[in-house]
Amino acid sequence: MLKSFPNHFRACVIGATGAIGxxxxxxxxxxxxxxxxxxxxxxSSPPIDMNDERSxxxxxxxxxxSGPFHLIIHAAGVLHSDDFMPEKKLGDLHFAQMQTTFMVxxxxxxxxxxxxxxxxxxxxxxxxxxxxxxxxxEDNRLGGWYSYRASKAALNMMIxxxxxxxxxxxxxxxxxxxxxxxxxxALSQPFRGAEIxxxxxxxxxEMLQVLDALQAEDTASFVTYQGQRLPW
Numbered sequence: 403m404l405k406s407f408p409n410h411f412r413a414c415v416i417g418a419t420g421a422i423g424x425x426x427x428x429x430x431x432x433x434x435x436x437x438x439x440x441x442x443x444x445x446s447s448p449p450i451d452m453n454d455e456r457s458x459x460x461x462x463x464x465x466x467x468s469g470p471f472h473l474i475i476h477a478a479g480v481l482h483s484d485d486f487m488p489e490k491k492l493g494d495l496h497f498a499q500m501q502t503t504f505m506v507x508x509x510x511x512x513x514x515x516x517x518x519x520x521x522x523x524x525x526x527x528x529x530x531x532x533x534x535x536x537x538x539x540e541d542n543r544l545g546g547w548y549s550y551r552a553s554k555a556a557l558n559m560m561i562x563x564x565x566x567x568x569x570x571x572x573x574x575x576x577x578x579x580x581x582x583x584x585x586x587x588a589l590s591q592p593f594r595g596a597e598i599x600x601x602x603x604x605x606x607x608e609m610l611q612v613l614d615a616l617q618a619e620d621t622a623s624f625v626t627y628q629g630q631r632l633p634w
Contacts, residue, residue, distance in 0.1 A: 404614040405450040407472045407526055410437035412616075414471050414521075416450060416514060417478025421531065421584055425606035428474050434571055440468060452478055452510025461613050463519035470523040476514050476531040476615035480506040481550050488547040501547045507553035512560040514606065515577070516540055519568050524574050533624065535559055535577035540633035558624060576616045579624040581607060581632060 403409070412431045417423040418441035430439040435501045442450045448464040467470075472604045481489060486499045511531050519529055536547055537554025558579050563578035586599035600608075614628060624632040 403435060404473075404610060405435075405445040406614045406616075407435065409435050411435060411472040411526075411552065412438040412440075412469065412523075413473040413517070414440045414442065414465065414475070416442045416474070416476045416518075417532075418446070420477055420479075421602040422582055422606060423475075423477035426477060426610070428603060429606045429610055430473075438468065440465065452506045454560065455513055456508065458513045459517050461567060462521060465518075465521055470527065471521050472523045472526050474518050474522065474527075474529045475613075476511055477519075478510065478530075479532060479534075488550050493550070495548055500552075503549040503553045504556065507550070508556045508560065511557055512564075515560060515564040519572075519575070519577065522572060524572060525574055526574040527572065527574065528578075528616060530578050530580045530609075531557065531561055532582055534563070535539065535581045535583075535626070535632060536578035537579075538624070538632050538634060562622045562624075563597050569618075569621055574618050576595065576613075576621045578613075578616065578621065580612070581624070581626045582609060583627045600611055 415423050415426045418427050427439055427441045428435045442461060444451050448461040449457055450461040477615055480503055489495055514531070522529060534554045535541060536551050537558055539555055542551065561577060561579045568575050568577055582605055584599040585602050585605040605627060612625060612627060612629045624634055627634060
């Protein structure tokens with residue numbers, strides 16, 4: 403149960419068809435204090451597509467009458483696809499893979515920041531975007547995974563920059579980058595996700611508890627599912 407949000411609080415999860423996104427929706431639906439949970443994805447109503455700016459803007463516009471929202475979570479992202487796997491070395495870099503990865507992991511979420519931050523409740527509004535520890539420049543000691551690392555590092559900069567701006571007009575807002583850890587999902591499956599990952603429902607519960615504890619002074623931070631601060 404999320405106690406820092408008002409009774410009958412409203413939530414929105416973007417990327418709700420992925421393992422983590424669906425788990426967020428399920429956990430929020432099970433919270434008796436949560437009045438509304440809107441699940442957005444490519445086939446939802448309204449639909450939202452990280453490759454289509456107009457769909458992001460239109461989805462935010464369509465949700466205005468359902469808001470304001472106390473909690474918005476962006477859980478969409480890409481690490482690999484049927485066409486590519488994370489690059490292990492410079493010789494693996496290709497424009498198409500970088501472009502696809504940045505569209506989903508950076509450009510789309512940046513536009514979510516632009517359009518959805520306006521839907522946050524003025525008294526208690528949290529907007530969390532899933533990032534990744536491997537997107538930390540300071541923490542990078544192994545190399546590899548060029549596009550994914552770089553797209554998440556760029557996303558982190560978007561989040562921090564937006565949080566600084568938004569705080570000027572919405573001082574109670576909390577805008578954060580959230581590292582989910584390894585979760586058993588299609589994203590982690592090729593990398594021993596089933597062996598070393600946590601169930602998605604557990605991961606979502608842990609992250610919701612972290613978000614519940616965040617206050618206005620925590621905005622513009624990079625936090626883990628355990629509530630620890632990560633270096634940018």
